Amino acid sequence: MLNVKWRPVAIIVALLVLGHFLLLSPYLDSRRLSADPTADDPLIDIKHPPPVTVTVTRGEAAAFTETLVVKETVVVHEDLSESQEKANAAFVILTRNKDLKDLRETLIQLEDRLNRRYHYPYVFLNNEPFSDEFKAKIRNVVSGECEFGLIPTEHWSYPDFINQTRAAEARKDMAERKIIYGGNESYRHMCRYESGFFFRHPLMDKYKWYWRVEPGVKFACDIDYDPFLFMEKNDKKYGFTISIKEYIETIPSLWETTMNYMKENEAKIPEKNLMEFVTNKDGGYNLCHFWSNFEIGSLDFLRSDQYVSYFDYLDRAGGFFYERWGDAPVHSLGVAMFLNKNEVHWFEDIGYFHGPLWNCPKGKANDKCWCPEEESIEIKNKGWSCTLDFVDLPNP
Ligand SMILES: Nc1nc2c(ncn2[C@@H]2O[C@H](COP(=O)(O)OP(=O)(O)OP(=O)(O)O)[C@@H](O)[C@H]2O)c(=O)[nH]1
Ligand SMILES: *[C@@H]1O[C@H](CO)[C@@H](O)[C@H](O)[C@H]1NC(C)=O
Numbered sequence: 291m292l293n294v295k296w297r298p299v300a301i302i303v304a305l306l307v308l309g310h311f312l313l314l315s316p317y318l319d320s321r322r323l324s325a326d327p328t329a330d331d332p333l334i335d336i337k338h339p340p341p342v343t344v345t346v347t348r349g350e351a352a353a354f355t356e357t358l359v360v361k362e363t364v365v366v367h368e369d370l371s372e373s374q375e376k377a378n379a380a381f382v383i384l385t386r387n388k389d390l391k392d393l394r395e396t397l398i399q400l401e402d403r404l405n406r407r408y409h410y411p412y413v414f415l416n417n418e419p420f421s422d423e424f425k426a427k428i429r430n431v432v433s434g435e436c437e438f439g440l441i442p443t444e445h446w447s448y449p450d451f452i453n454q455t456r457a458a459e460a461r462k463d464m465a466e467r468k469i470i471y472g473g474n475e476s477y478r479h480m481c482r483y484e485s486g487f488f489f490r491h492p493l494m495d496k497y498k499w500y501w502r503v504e505p506g507v508k509f510a511c512d513i514d515y516d517p518f519l520f521m522e523k524n525d526k527k528y529g530f531t532i533s534i535k536e537y538i539e540t541i542p543s544l545w546e547t548t549m550n551y552m553k554e555n556e557a558k559i560p561e562k563n564l565m566e567f568v569t570n571k572d573g574g575y576n577l578c579h580f581w582s583n584f585e586i587g588s589l590d591f592l593r594s595d596q597y598v599s600y601f602d603y604l605d606r607a608g609g610f611f612y613e614r615w616g617d618a619p620v621h622s623l624g625v626a627m628f629l630n631k632n633e634v635h636w637f638e639d640i641g642y643f644h645g646p647l648w649n650c651p652k653g654k655a656n657d658k659c660w661c662p663e664e665e666s667i668e669i670k671n672k673g674w675s676c677t678l679d680f681v682d683l684p685n686p
């Protein structure tokens with residue numbers, strides 16, 4: 291408690307702060323509603339103008355959305371402290387016991403920036419059993435329920451149709467050519483698992499939405515709305531923060547295999563899709579993909595016959611082992627084939643770092659962040675990022 295002699299001072303300060311808000315709020319509100327958002331923001335690129343239509347249910351959100359590039363009509367939902375509505379969702383984290391320290395750093399940020407208000411549960415997955423120390427020290431830093439799952443061996447081993455001699459030769463060759471993770475066997479099991487199995491782990495069955503988190507990633511901005519409910523209310527199926535171009539050496543035959551799948555499964559491909567996002571002018575792969583270390587997405591989409599049949603087709607082709615197909619391009623090609631632009635959302639407002647790249651909100655949206663906006667990949671390295679091209683695609 292405050293020492294008695296300071297109480298009058300505290301009351302005066304509180305009154306001053308309150309008065310400040312009462313006087314300023316009409317001005318702030320009208321500015322939010324009427325200002326031309328481009329007028330005072332030097333960072334807005336005229337080629338990528340700010341949103342024309344933004345529907346919000348909360349005054350605060352209008353100011354928040356004002357400086358974002360995203361062109362779409364969205365509904366931002368109220369904080370849980372006011373409405374009790376919650377999505378059927380969980381964070382899902384593939385990790386190892388040795389990641390404990392990095393993971394705790396990440397989860398403390400995620401809780402501070404978001405989940406202390408929402409208490410969404412966590413599912414931790416591992417190909418080896420989690421230690422008691424790991425479980426206890428994770429439970430100590432999060433506000434949601436935790437479940438710890440073991441990955442079944444069939445999902446983290448060679449399928450019988452893979453020639454392991456050929457796989458070993460491919461690793462040796464790719465290591466000699468210094469291809470990133472080229473010689474790494476466990477990395478390949480990880481990529482295959484994240485491509486085709488995490489959403490089928492029994493612990494995920496009860497959920498409709500997932501948010502993928504990795505040990506070591508950072509969250510830089512206060513997130514004052516529920517991103518899961520945002521997805522649900524706006525009929526989104528897949529959300530990302532960073533998009534970049536893949537190293538071609540890791541996926542030499544992924545595009546051709548995908549094209550073959552599409553030819554053989556025409557009936558499964560909706561007319562309105564996002565293939566334009568991944569296709570270059572001569573009809574090849576432009577290497578663009580959503581970086582899958584961050585994803586907020588629909589589990590029903592990944593569990594759909596469409597997506598699973600695509601994964602099975604890729605798995606049979608062997609590229610997870612004979613090449614080094616990453617789960618990011620695989621998810622992204624699945625999204626591009628089966629979803630349309632309105633179903634995919636750039637969480638421009640979520641300040642996110644996965645070494646070495648940032649997604650960082652610009653302008654007013656940066657006020658509750660500690661990330662530098664000029665570091666955001668789509669500004670800092672336009673040629674490597676695909677995000678502004680995504681934004682420019684026509685809505686269906
Ligand atoms: N249980 C388990 N998790 C793994 C294994 N390898 C990677 N992971 C997890 O899989 C995810 C991706 O692995 P990373 O090593 O971060 O791969 P990356 O993001 O492509 O590469 P970095 O640039 O090193 O981060 C992370 O959540 C890891 O914790 C593994 O062998 N076992
Ligand atoms: C497996 O791959 C090796 C090396 O590429 C090859 O020599 C061998 O014939 C293959 N085995 C089968 C059964 O295809």
Ligand SMILES: *[C@@H]1O[C@H](CO)[C@@H](O)[C@H](O)[C@H]1NC(C)=O
Nearest residue numbers: 471473474475476477478480
């Ligand atoms: C192999 O990949 C894993 C991530 O899956 C990484 O932690 C490990 O350091 C890599 N090993 C080598 C030798 O690069």
Ligand SMILES: [Mg+2]
Nearest residue numbers: 504505583644
């Ligand atoms: Mg990583």
